[in-house]
Amino acid sequence: MPPTDVTALIRTELPRLAGSLRKVGELILDDPAAVTRCSAAELGRRTGTSQATVTRFCRAIGLESYQHLLIELAQERGRGEVSDWGSTEIDTDISPDDGLERVVQVIGVADLRAIQQTIDRIDLDALERASQALAKARRIDVYGVGGSGAVAQETETRLFRIGCQVRGWTEVHGAATSAALLTPADVAIGISHSGATRETLEPLETARERGATTIALTTDPRSPLARAADIRLLSAASETSFRTGSIGGRHSVLMLVDCLYVRVAQLSYQRASASLALTDHITPRHAVKSRRRK
Numbered sequence: 001m002p003p004t005d006v007t008a009l010i011r012t013e014l015p016r017l018a019g020s021l022r023k024v025g026e027l028i029l030d031d032p033a034a035v036t037r038c039s040a041a042e043l044g045r046r047t048g049t050s051q052a053t054v055t056r057f058c059r060a061i062g063l064e065s066y067q068h069l070l071i072e073l074a075q076e077r078g079r080g081e082v083s084d085w086g087s088t089e090i091d092t093d094i095s096p097d098d099g100l101e102r103v104v105q106v107i108g109v110a111d112l113r114a115i116q117q118t119i120d121r122i123d124l125d126a127l128e129r130a131s132q133a134l135a136k137a138r139r140i141d142v143y144g145v146g147g148s149g150a151v152a153q154e155t156e157t158r159l160f161r162i163g164c165q166v167r168g169w170t171e172v173h174g175a176a177t178s179a180a181l182l183t184p185a186d187v188a189i190g191i192s193h194s195g196a197t198r199e200t201l202e203p204l205e206t207a208r209e210r211g212a213t214t215i216a217l218t219t220d221p222r223s224p225l226a227r228a229a230d231i232r233l234l235s236a237a238s239e240t241s242f243r244t245g246s247i248g249g250r251h252s253v254l255m256l257v258d259c260l261y262v263r264v265a266q267l268s269y270q271r272a273s274a275s276l277a278l279t280d281h282i283t284p285r286h287a288v289k290s291r292r293r294k
Helices: 006-016 019-030 040-046 051-060 066-082 100-121 124-136 147-161 172-180 198-209 224-228 250-267 269-279
Strands: 140-143 166-169 187-191 213-218 231-234
Touching (some): 040 051, 100 250, 124 213, 140 172, 147 166, 147 187, 198 213, 213 224, 213 250
Parallel strands (some): 140 166, 140 187, 187 213
16 A cells, blocks of 8 residues: 555545444544554454454455554554654644644644645656646646635636636536536546545546546545546545544645646746746735835
């Protein structure tokens, strides 16, 4: 498996699991360090299941065996001990009584960890193929709703600034109409934390049917959105109390967008440079000058 934290993988897969398999996953997430000291039979007893269920859980999340799970948990713990982003062991739960200092610490550590996990998950070949497609595209569609809609709009803003013909679609009818008008010369990007959002999946599938190159930005490599895309880029979530789902993963997916933006700017250097030069004056021109008091 790629060098990403196995606990992040379990969080991604957990919504698809039910019954006894879900119990195993929840206990591992509750205390991964303790699990590394358990045999498969003991973990089965602690979850009220069985050794066979633990083995089925490992296979359900894409691991070969329980021994593979133990190795991944140990490696994850080791990465946390040697890297700055993971050096602070801190619970992600925030209670109503927690002080502001703890709130800042929990959120900061969670976001740093998610960004590092996203960096670890990046498939450089996929990132390059996506960037090449975007740099050459006649037109670019970006689909996303809810929290991912904000990321879609941010993607539009960045690519538009460097001369790309791009539009972010956050309304399903507009997205579906635009997707139906794409051609093999175009690119469509679908952004969804879960990878299962119908309003994002359907226009991406239409875009692919029309021959456009399709790119998925999601946390789940086995989601419907990932399967519908020609190219998949995976992010990690930084969930804490009050910040679940796409809210918790916003920073890491924006990091992927930044990587695409900079690489596309490199690949289309003359166009990007000319576009930036033509627009650099706009923000300073609209800045309000401070008035000095006499």
